[in-house]
Amino acid sequence: MNPLIQAINISKTIQGKTLFKDASFDVCKEDCIGIIGPNGCGKTSLFRIFLQDLVPDDGEIFIKEDLRIRMLNQTIEHQKNVTVQQFITKQINENSYQQQLKKYEKQLEDPEIYNSNAYKVILEKIQDFKITINQSENTSQLDEVMEILKEVSLKDISLSDKIDVLSGGERQKLSLASVLVQPDQCDLLLLDEPTNHLDIETIEWLEEGIVDLPCSVMIISHDEYLLDDLVDKVFDFQDDKIQLFNANYGEYLEQNRLRQQQKTHEYKKSLLKMKQQKASIEIMTRRNKYDTQIKSKIRRMEKSQLAKNPVLKDYLLRFNFKTSFKSGKNIADGVEIGKSFDDKTILENAGFEIFSGQKIGLIGSNGCGKTTLLKLLTGEEKPDTGNVHISRGVKYGYFDQGHLSLNPKNNLVNEVLKDHADLDENDAKALLGQFNFRGDVIYKTINQLSGGERARLSMLRLLMQPYNFLILDEPTNHMDLKSKKAIEGALNSYDGTIIVVSHDRMFLDAVSDTIFFMKDNIIKTYHGNYTMFKEQRIKEITDLSDKSLSYLSRSGLKKYVVKKAFTEWKTRSKHKVGDAVFIGDHNESNYEWALNNGCLKKVKK
DSSP, X not given: OXXXXXXXXXXXXXXXXXXXXXXXXXXXXXXXXEEEOOTTXXXXXXXXXXXXXXXXXXXXXXXXXXXXXXXEOSSOOOOTTOBHHHHHHHHHHHHHHHHHHHHHHHHTTSGGGGGSTHHHHHHHHHHHHHHHHHHOOOHHHHHHHHHHHHHTXXXXXXXXSBGGGSOXXXXXXXXXXXXXXXXXXXXXXXXXXTTTTOOHHXXXXXXXXXXXXXXXXEEEOOOHHHHHHHOSEEEEEETTEEEEEOSOHHHHHHHHXXXXXXXXXXXXXXXXXXXXXXXXXXXXXXXXXXXXXXXXXXXXXXXXXXXXXXHHHSOOOOOOOOBOSOOOSEEEEEEEEEEEETTEEEEEEEEEEEETTOXXXXXXXXXXXXXXXXXXXXXXXXXXXXXXXXOTTOOEEEEOTTOTTSOTTXXXXXXXXXXXXXXXXXXXXXXXXXXXXXXXXXXXXXXXXXXHHHHHHHHXXXXXXXXXXXXXXXXXXXXXXXXXXXXHHHHHHOOSEEEEEOOOHHHHHHHOSEEEEEETTEEEEEESOHHHXXXXXXXXXXXXXXXXXXXXXXXXXXXXXXXXXXXXXXXXXXXXXXXXXXXXXXXXXXXXXXXXTTOEEEOOO
């Protein structure tokens, strides 16, 4: 099978930093490839090479002629006074015409073209394409995008709405809908952190949608649940290399663990060998310290290449939480809380209790009021009705999603020293080094940092204070897997109380012992982590009354609950985890695939 893209020994360096070198790989039809690696390692740059926005410094890359590529960007630039309709139109047209536009722009790289009649023709075509990208509309595609938006709970959005008033989650859903429209018109879909800002329900909808796509997919993501559910290959950016794993994500983790074990074994062997050489030389030195051969052996040993310590190379950030004095048993509670913004009700007669030492994961759909609840806890917002009470002795630290506590004009050193007169510049450098900020980057201003870098810096600032209650709003957004794992470890070792908003299911499984689920303007408490919450939700849905089950039996219908999201092939109706499905003789054939593949669980009488 001819690959869609073939790379042979490609390398890329940007601003003096080598991203990858001598990388060779194929991207084939029906591949679903997960792209992982630390922030700034070159994952997005690889996508830009596929789009021909960048070219490799060395090696060759072959892209199938007329390959139709679409890309979901990691960030959506701020666009003032742009309507939803204008945004969708531009997104769709860029995906439809960008490759043809690049083809003409590439022809302008030939110096001889400027002396030919073709030069003017090419310029006119480029101009025409740019006009088309901004203005041409396809009514059927617009309608399909709006249908997709209804599926992800954006049914109230209109084409005339302005983009700049939408939330980050709403803009992300809009971008996703624009790239997923008419998937049969796409050969390769590039998704750069598609789950950013999305609620769990939409992430699970996206997973289901990707499974059904007829095109090849490459996904840059730090969402391990998504990677584990979808990918059949992994490209791992490690040490200026792209390591290829022809395996799903679970198999990749095991293979990578074995590789790290081997590296550690090699390091220990080389360390032992050096110790033996050193002991031998010391004995010889005592016998004849003037022997020139001994001196040369010492120099050779000092210059010898000791195998790299993989434990040090594969760094884990060392977070050290300073816990304030202990608080009482009850940290906070809310009683009969009501909260609205304009005509939208967020909370109505809602209540909760937070106890000392609890690790609470706060979940719910985009716009349900999770951040509002956190602001009620900090006092930034006040309830319209009811009371939110914080116990005496509680000292909280707030990690905000927008990192508003950071001064964008400060460099990293000054930001760390802010409010800490007892520290000097060397102390700041040492602290920043623990968070993998080294070299010239520590003198960058905050507004020059990436989203992941800002998140790390915000966490460092938080951890420098002696808090006993941490209020965290999406702390792992934009963070790479290693940074995220380090935060998981730190939160697990922290003996204070935590409430954390997150849509990262693996992260919630690792850190939470309680789930607050916001739905229908109330807060419902579930004991256990995210997986246990999910099991309890399915049980709630399946616990029908005897009367209801008896009626179903008399009607000849059998009730099932959805365990794994799927699309019913005949009507193309989509079913989410937890949905109830009623099957009888009239529609059993429609659900044959779902039944055979464990997507449905029968509800017992």
